Amino acid sequence: MREFSEAYLERTREGMWDDSRQALEPLALDSRERVLDVGCGTGELSRVLAAECPGEVVGCDADTDLLEFAGEHVPVVAGDALRLPFADDSFDLVVCQALLINLPDPEAAIREFARVSSDLVAAVEPDNGAVAVDSSVASEERLEDQARRAYLEGVGTDVTLGADAREAFTEAGLEVLETRQYDHERTIEPPYGEAALTIAQRKATGAGLADDRETMLEGDLTNEEYDALRSEWRSMGRDVIEQMEERTYRRREAIPFFVTVGRVAEAQ
Template identity: 55%
Template sequence: MRRFGADYLTETRRGMWEDSREALADLRLRDADGVLDVGCGTGELTAVLREECPGRVVGLDRDPDLLAHARRDGPVVRGDARSLPFPDDAFDVVVCQALLVNLPDPTGVVREFARVARERVAAIEPDNAAVTVESSVDAEAALARRARERYLEGAATDVALGANARETFETAGLGDVRSRRYDHERVVEPPYADREVEAATRKASGADLRERRATMAGSEEDLDALRESWRDMGREVVRQVRDEAYERREVVPFHVVVGSVDDT
């Protein structure tokens, strides 16, 4: 199971569900007395669930450092998604976001969710193979695609699982499985936030690829060449940021999959 820091989770989930929550409709949160958010991390989805659900919402994560950053307007519990510390039928809904893509046995984890759920199991999972990038820096989109291909090839888990999450639910024995797509759009444009200026600097130094190198496929020569091109691109990003001319749009497609435990 891969581990992520609080800053990474906060940044990648920033702005999710701010504009529309229609894709969450099949969770029927308004009808739920109890919801468990598994792998809640720093609590971004947990907060949304608490806004939408009139009942009790519990966040769970195995990482105590992440739980320390979770929003404290409700209960959080330390535990493992593969063996939830709850009895059968403890919650109406059990849900996760961007968790199954990081696990070697997502089907087994969904079965564990179904054990604890009385009514519904849900997963909000990205299709990392379908991410798109548009940028005012000509080289950035192509380099982002090359880096993503290396990442997809080198990943130890199915990081594009979102597109096939429905099949995972059906294999796990869930019934009446439904799926909706939600596109998480991240836009960078002037005036820039401090985190966006820092991200530009990291591109120019190649820090992004250096930190991800262990999970990327390819020869040392290929990865060195990619990083050098990435740094050249990053220097142009920094120049455009200084001129307040840099713009970037990234779209990460998520699939919201919901299944019923009634038929299991």
């Protein structure tokens, strides 16, 4: 499973559910007594669950460094998603966000979620192949699409899982109740915050692309093609910084997430 830094999780999940929580309605959060957030990371979803649930919300993650941040908001327990340190039926809802896309066997994780749930299991998973970008820098959308496709070809897990999580739920023996879509939008516009400036600098230096180089080369991308892409990427980053200096840079990114909810067999 891939590991993520606290800064990465904060940057990519910042603002999720602030605009609407309608896609979470099938979880019936207002009636939950004990909820487990698996792969909670720094606790972005845990905080939302805690705000909506009258009962207890517990965060669980294998990365104890990330749990230090999540623990500021909810009780946390270190544990592996495939071997949860809880007894059967310990919770009435087990949920994860952007976790299954990083696992080689999502079905195995869902089975484990069902073991510790007496009622519902839910997964909030993106389709990273359907990300839409609109930018004031003409080349940014094309280059991000090219880099994304190269990354998807090389990554070892299904990071486009999205709505297809329904199949994994069914294979794990759950009754799929509903799937709802939530589009997480991230916007950069003036005035620019520190995070936006850091992203622009990483584009101009090619650092962000360099982080994914090994994965991208696992697919069909050649070293020569990667070098050409990185050169264009850095040029694009310089254009971003130039527009930022002129306060004309604007970027909108929409990532489709799918909330899939299933009921464990014992609760049918």
